[in-house]
Amino acid sequence: MTLPPARPPRSTSLTGPVWLTVSGVVVLLVALGVGIGVVVLLVRTASSGVLTMDGHVGSGVIAEVDAPGTGTVELEAGERYALHLVTPGYGDDADLLGDVELTSPSGDTVDVDGSPAVHMETTMGSWHAESVAAFIAPEDGVYDITVPSADVDDARVLVAPDQAFAPFFAGIFGSVLGVFVAIGLGMLGLGLTIGGIIWWVFRSRARREATA
Incomplete structure (x- = not known):
């Protein structure tokens, strides 16, 4: 009579589970790092440098003129x-009641x-x-600027370097891509x-x- 082959003993090694768990935690940490990076990139891209978080003039502003004012x-x-x-509140419908006048150092408009x-x-x-x-500055130097009235009180105009479209678009696209990468890594790490x-x-x- 032939006895059936004995079942191999159940493995009790924790090496595989430990490595799998640790790998998952590492992937989760990478996903968290990517997520933080996405937030930083998005904030830098979306920030105009015109206003700070508390509403004060931002670091990108090079001139501030009341409306009306010179x-x-x-x-x-x-x-x-x-x-x-810049207007108080949300000011979605606020506008200047005329054109801003800019005079170059040589006297040209x-x-x-x-x-x-x-x-x-x-x-x-x-x-x-x-x-x-x-606008594009035609020459180096100090310009005179005249700002008309606005249709709301306490308005002002800030002058700042214009943002280039390509870096702005790259920042937004990179942020969107980073969100998907962070989500994918998070799901993989969690699994x-x-x-x-x-x-x-x-x-x-x-x-x-086995030890009982």
Whole structure:
């Protein structure tokens, strides 16, 4: 009489479960890192540098003029600049009641009716900023700027370098792609971690039964 072959002993090694669980945790940490990077990239891309989080003038602003009001601003030849109308509250319907006048150091009038490469609209604190015009400085030097009245009180115009479209688009596209990468890595890491823990539980149970 031939006896059936004996069943091989159940493996009690925890090496596989430990490696699987650790791998899952590492992937989750990578996903978290990617997510943080996406948030930082998105904030940097979306931030116009015109207003700070509390509504004050941002670091990208080179001149501030009340509406109505006059002022001066130093510009570089060939550089493109944008004008941002800042109004209290959300100010979605606010507008200037005329054209901004800009005079070059040599006395020539500069057209400021161009469209910004990237239309920015931001609400920070109790202030709303929206890009309304753009221009290219024809020469280096100090320019005179005259801002008309706005159809709301306490309005002002900020002058800042215009954002280039290509880096802005690359930042937005990279942020969207990073979101999908972070989600994919998170799901993979979660699956590996859960699978490793379940496997770990079964191996630990087998080990206890083997030593009972």
